[in-house]
Amino acid sequence: MDIELTFQLVLLLFAIAFIAGFIDAIAGGGGLITIPALMWIGLPPAAALATNKLQACGGSFFASWYFVRKGMVQLGEMKLAIFCALVGSAVGTIGVQMVDGSVLKLLLPFLILAIGGYFLFSKKISDDDRARVLSPQLFALTVGLGVGLYDGFFGPGTGSFFALGFVTLAGYGIAKATAHAKVMNFATNISxxxxxxxxxxxxxxMGLIMLVGQGLGATLGSRLVLTKGTKLIKPLVVTMSLLMSVKLLAEHYNLSPL
Structure with missing residues (x-):
């Protein structure tokens, strides 16, 4: 793969990753920016997806680390959920090579749009915790394993799916749900x-350059999650859900310029 890393390209990759990391830490969907950018500079799809996973690990790690340091996440309480996410992502990565994902690709834009609609219209979305619906063990075996499987198999909107699970089934407020979603997303990214x-x-x-940008952007975004909460997260989740849905539909019907 003969792509020269000029100074201008390095700055471009860093800036793109920084913006994506900032958005991803708050609402997810950073891959909407980074994957098209990597393909635009000449990487084939498989290499773009793989390199995106490397830089996404940087963003999700630094966001997770920030939330853990601030006491938003207790890793000891998430061991089973993290393990299930790791296993699910590994199985999904293997499965995508053997299963036709065309049906999922068609349904996915509508699922992501539904998430955006839930965050927009639900009165349950707030910074306050509520009663838990599923036990931590059952949550790990359903949401942790299921969303992990999805991330390994396909990927877009993983953070949004995790956040929705924590809000609706674990009873977390939106800031706490976002923090826990980043930890789970880091596990699936690593796998x-x-x-x-x-x-x-x-x-x-390229991936390492973008990893640094992602890390810085994610750290800044994570700080805003704790200070702004619902006021910042809700509109960004809704916006990113809409953009992801439009992009995926465009790709399915061959309307995307990429």
Missing amino acids: SLLFFTLGGKVVWS
């Missing part, structure tokens, strides 16, 4: 990255 690495698909030079 997928491992399999992409074994397949030799990762472009490390």
Whole structure:
């Protein structure tokens, strides 16, 4: 793969990753920015997805680390959920190579749009915790494993699916749900990255540059989650859900310029 890393390209990749990391830490959907950018500069789809996983690990790690340091997340209480997310993502990454994902690709834009609608219209979305619907064990075996499987299989909107699960089934307020979603997303990203690495698909030079940008953007976004809460998260989740749905539908009907 012969793409020269000029100074201008390095700055561009860093800036794109920074913006994506900032948005992803708050609402998810950063891949809407980074994957098209990587394909635009000349990476084939598989390499773009693999390299995106590398830089996404940076964003989700630094966001998770910030939330853990601030006491928003207790890792000891999430061991089973994290393990299930890791396993689910690994199985999904293997399964995508054997199963036709065309039906999922068609349904996904509407599922993501439904998430945006829920965040927009539901009166339950707030910064306050509510009663838990599922036990931590059952939550891990359903949401942790299920969304992890989805992320390994396809990926877009994973953070939104995790956040929705924490709000509706774990009873978390939106800021707390966002914090826990980033930890789970880091687990699925690491699992997928491992399999992409074994397949030799990762472009490390570009991915590492973007990882630094993602980390800085994610740290800034994470701080705003704690200070702004619902006022910032709700409109961004709704906006990113709409953009993801439009992009996925455009790709399905061959309307995307990429």
